[in-house]
Amino acid sequence: MSRTLSFARLDYLTIKPYLTLKSMTLLLIVIAFVSFGTGEASMLIGMLMMYGTIYASYPFAVGEKNGIDTLYATLPLKKSNIVAGRYIFAIFLNISTGAVAFAVSAIIMPVLREGFNWKETLITVIICLFIFSVLESIQLPIYFKFGYAKAKFLAYLPLAFFPAAVITISAVAGKENSLEFLNNVILWAGENVLLTVIIAVVLWMLLLLSSGLLSYRFYKDRQF
DSSP states (O other): OHHHHHHHHHHHHHHGGGOOHHHHHHHHHHHHHHHHHHTOHHHHHHHHHHHHHHHTTHHHHHHHHTTHHHHHHHSSOOHHHHHHHHHHHHHHHHHHHHHHHHHHHHHHHHHHSSSOOHHHHHHHHHHHHHHHHHHHHHHHHHHHHHOHHHHHHHHHHHHHHHHHHHHHHHHHHOHHHHHHHHHHHHHHHHHSHHHHHHHHHHHHHHHHHHHHHHHHHHHTTOOO
8 A cells, every 4th residue: 555655645746847827826816707707606616626637647748758667567566556556645635626626616605606605615526526537537548548648539439539529519408408407406406415425435445446447457457
C-alpha cells in the first residue's frame, strides 16, 4: 500500500510544475467570466472538474515523453502498484477540483442569484464527480493499453461525445423537458442527500474497480 501511495504522490509531483498560481488564477477568471455570461454556476462546477479529468492524463504524457515508463519497468514496483497509484491520483484530482468548485461557487453564486444553496451545489458537484469518473474510467484503460501518444485521440472522444449526447438528447426530448427532468433529479437528491451520497459512492466505487481491473489486465501485458 505504501508503494501505491508513493506512486500516486509521484504522479502529483509529475504535474506539479503545471499547477502554477498564474495558470490556476487565469483558469478561474475564464471560468468565472463564462459563469457570469451564462448566469449558471453549474457551468463553473462542470468546467473546473473537467480540468481535473484533463490533468489526470498528464502523468501518462510526461512519463511517455521522458521515458519514465521504461524506468518504472526496472524498479521493484508491481504493475498493480502503478495502476492503483494512478487511480488514487485521479480520485485525488476529482475530489480536489470538486472541493475547489464548491468553494468558488459559494463566492460566485450569491452574485449570480440570491443566496447559496449548499445542498444543491453539493449535489451538482456529486453529479459532476460521477460523470467525470465515468469518463476517466473509459480513458484510463485506453492509456494503459496503448500509451498516451497512441491513445490520446481515442481517450478524448468521451469528452467530446458526452456534450454531444447531452445536446442530442435535449434536442430530441425538448429543452424544457430535459431541464425539468434535471431539476427534478436535483430536487429529489437535495431532499435525500444521504441516500444520494450512498448511491453515488457505491456506483462510483464499482465503476472504478471495474475500470482498474481492466487497466491492470491491459498494463501487465504491455512491453516497454
